[in-house]
Amino acid sequence: MSALAWALIVTPLGAGALLGLTGHRFERRVPGLGVAAAVVTLGLAVVAAVMRPEASSPLFAGIRAGLEVDGLSAVLVVTVAAVTLAVLAFSAGELGRGGNGGRFFGLMLVFAGAMLVTVTATTLPLLLMGWEVMGAASWALIGFWWHEPARVRAADTAFLTTRTADLGLYLAAGAALAGGVGSLSLDALPGAASPWLHLVGAGVVLAALGKSAQLPFSFWLSRAMEGPSPVSALLHSATMVAAGAYLLLRLEPLLVATGWAGPFVAWAGAITALALGLVAVAQSDLKQLLAASTAAQIGFMVLAAGSGAVVGGALHLVAHAATKAGLFLAAGAWLTALGTKQLPALRGAARTYPVVGAAFTAGALALAGLPPLSLWVTKDEVLAAAIERGPGLYAIGLVAAAVSALYSVKALWYVWRALPANASDAYDREKQGTRRISPAMAPPLLVLSFAAATLGVFGLPGPSAWLRAAAGGADEPAPRLWEPALSAGVALAAAGLAWWRGDRAVPVPAGSRRWLGLEQAAYALVARPVTALARLLAVFDDRVVDGAVRQVARGGVAAARLARRADDGGIDAAVRAVAIAARRLGRRARRPQTGLLHQYYAQVAIGFAVLLLLVLVLR
Incomplete structure (x- = not known):
């Protein structure tokens, strides 16, 4: 029974999508295929009105997607399917073999299928x-x-x-x-x-x-x-x-x-x-x-x-x-x-x-x-x-x-x-x-x-x-x-x-x-005020929000320039000074490295004397 409920809505929706997407490849057959899909849908609708199927499947947590053909929807599904068939049969005679029939018949079937979903949804x-x-x-x-x-x-x-x-x-x-x-x-x-x-x-x-x-x-x-x-x-x-x-x-x-x-x-x-x-x-x-x-x-x-x-x-x-x-x-x-x-x-x-x-x-x-x-x-x-x-x-x-x-x-x-x-x-x-x-x-x-x-x-x-x-x-x-x-x-x-x-x-x-001026009233009371508000918000966005963003960006660029100067003139200079000093110390440290043994003894003696002097002084 649940298969019948799903078939009732999938048939027109699926056939409509197929004709809409691929109908241009077999344009001459589209009207006949559209009418055939409507005939199948009407047959399913009649059977569903008698059998009263229902179906359900999980959708969200605690919420299901439910379909049911009851007393009220049984009348509606047959009505929707029958009128759709009559309209598509008329359209086949009016449009004939042309006029972008794939798109037309496809959309009409999707349209009817969506209505069938609406009347059977629980x-x-x-x-x-x-x-x-x-x-x-x-x-x-x-x-x-x-x-x-x-x-x-x-x-x-x-x-x-x-x-x-x-x-x-x-x-x-x-x-x-x-x-x-x-x-x-x-x-x-x-x-x-x-x-x-x-x-x-x-x-x-x-x-x-x-x-x-x-x-x-x-x-x-x-x-x-x-x-x-x-x-x-x-x-x-x-x-x-x-x-x-x-x-x-x-x-x-x-x-x-x-x-x-x-x-x-x-x-x-x-x-x-x-x-x-x-x-x-x-x-x-x-x-x-x-x-x-x-x-x-x-x-x-x-x-x-x-x-x-x-x-x-x-x-x-x-x-x-x-x-x-x-x-x-x-x-x-x-x-x-x-x-x-x-x-x-x-x-x-x-x-x-x-x-x-x-x-x-x-x-x-x-x-x-x-x-x-x-x-x-x-x-x-x-x-x-x-x-x-x-x-x-x-x-x-x-x-x-x-x-x-x-x-x-x-x-x-x-x-x-x-x-x-x-x-x-x-x-x-x-x-x-x-x-x-x-x-x-x-x-x-x-x-x-x-x-x-x-x-x-x-x-x-x-x-x-x-x-x-x-x-x-x-x-x-x-x-x-x-x-x-x-x-x-x-x-x-x-x-x-x-x-x-x-x-x-x-x-x-x-x-x-002029239909009681309803459209003009809608434009005057809704569309124009909303459009005017949108324009004001656009101006506010351009001049205030975007202006503030631009100012923040300019401030960021200025800060980056200052940071670059500080980096180039301060940090990089200090690093270069340390490197120069280390290089000089290295040069001086190489001078005692002569390879002569008596000079090494003399350096050790001098170092020992300095340490002894420091010990005596610190005591």
């Missing part, structure tokens, strides 16, 4: 390893077209923002050790001693909100849109952005133990769901609209974690993964064919490419929360827990659900609107499109759209009860009959308003188009 150090590899892979994938400086800057912004929040996990690990959790087991974190328990909770919340692009970190998700569309599809659905929500769902007992973290997380998720939903409504770029909607939908999962709806949050995560992956892949297909992602230029795209249009429609209607599609069901699972925490949370969540219908139907209105008379002019605004979509892109899109439409069945009373029992969430509140009816009515009314308004903008707060 100890904080191993989770941190997966967390960090995932962040590094996302940076490389967002900046995949590294020869374009704008894309590299976008990757840097996304990486630095999430990296700043990731420091929270290091804070949590240190606080857990100080609080007596020497094993750093995730299940043991709620048992940390106070006040360290609150630092553990704060660190986990900070890292999760940053990774999942919740307020105030949401802006990095906008910058991540500079990467290839398959990267966006994987990043926004089953990896990276979902990792923070998963961590909060996994550590829901920790949120409860702190007392404050649960309500804080719930309100953060609800406010993000509403605010970023309004940002999505204001967008005219399809990928930016989908990016803002991701932050908003992740907000529902964060709301679920703060409200104690672990099963409801997991269901919403799975349904959203299928929905958002399909939507991003459809947007990528249109970008490939038409060379644009601007909504006004995409008018009639669904009519021109009906297969992509049908897949996009299914995903958009699910994202809108319209009955009987998946996100309508899963969103009510979350709202049922929110209303138990307070009517305010429920009200904000319900309004956010209505806003979901606004931005989803807005996108649908554009892509299904009848072709304008100057259709060619509308499509020729950006001329890099190929005007065709590879047939290989269709199967992943159709599978994902089918999943987006049908996964809500797990939220129905029978399957939901079974799933709650399997995941250990049998005590979570279930939606009452009036709640789905109310949310359906609100979603339908908002969808009707969006369709009626069409290209006439729905009023939204100023600054929504």
Whole structure:
């Protein structure tokens, strides 16, 4: 059983590393090999979800590297593996035999493998390893077209923002050790001693909100849109952005133990769901609209974690993964064919490419929360827990659900609107499109759209009860009959308003188009002060520290010169004087050495007389 757990994470990581390092040697086979590795990973994930393996090995003194597939992670490993397979299959049709496929498919597999480590880890150090590899892979994938400086800057912004929040996990690990959790087991974190328990909770919340692009970190998700569309599809659905929500769902007992973290997380998720939903409504770029909607939908999962709806949050995560992956892949297909992602230029795209249009429609209607599609069901699972925490949370969540219908139907209105008379002019605004979509892109899109439409069945009373029992969430509140009816009515009314308004903008707060000015605020409040402080420290280092070092060096040189003079004029002179004196004494000592015996007797007699005289005098 332990071998199965290790194989589940080693397969994508090993295959990804191999393709990334050696894929350039067999570029034509890379897409097929990447898809094959994803198929094997999905097979292992399904088996692991059934068999529930666990594994452990020593890592540090008293700390082990543990893996386990339990009720929650079983759902996630299958979701991650399935979405990865769909995205890579689509990428094989989009990239074909070129475009540095070895690096792309290798990084995508490493990215997915790191997420599998994150969702199966049972100890904080191993989770941190997966967390960090995932962040590094996302940076490389967002900046995949590294020869374009704008894309590299976008990757840097996304990486630095999430990296700043990731420091929270290091804070949590240190606080857990100080609080007596020497094993750093995730299940043991709620048992940390106070006040360290609150630092553990704060660190986990900070890292999760940053990774999942919740307020105030949401802006990095906008910058991540500079990467290839398959990267966006994987990043926004089953990896990276979902990792923070998963961590909060996994550590829901920790949120409860702190007392404050649960309500804080719930309100953060609800406010993000509403605010970023309004940002999505204001967008005219399809990928930016989908990016803002991701932050908003992740907000529902964060709301679920703060409200104690672990099963409801997991269901919403799975349904959203299928929905958002399909939507991003459809947007990528249109970008490939038409060379644009601007909504006004995409008018009639669904009519021109009906297969992509049908897949996009299914995903958009699910994202809108319209009955009987998946996100309508899963969103009510979350709202049922929110209303138990307070009517305010429920009200904000319900309004956010209505806003979901606004931005989803807005996108649908554009892509299904009848072709304008100057259709060619509308499509020729950006001329890099190929005007065709590879047939290989269709199967992943159709599978994902089918999943987006049908996964809500797990939220129905029978399957939901079974799933709650399997995941250990049998005590979570279930939606009452009036709640789905109310949310359906609100979603339908908002969808009707969006369709009626069409290209006439729905009023939204100023600054929504620019993502509420979050990036500018981050630069003004964090980046610029830190840069200014760094410059001041550099000046201090150059003028004070380096100046002091230079003065010490100059003093040392001066002292060395004085020492040299003392050595040359004093010590060396004294040594030479002693040598000269010894030489002179030696010359004088040689004079009595004549070789004549009578002179030796005379010298002995004189010496004896001198000694006798000394004896007489001293007496």
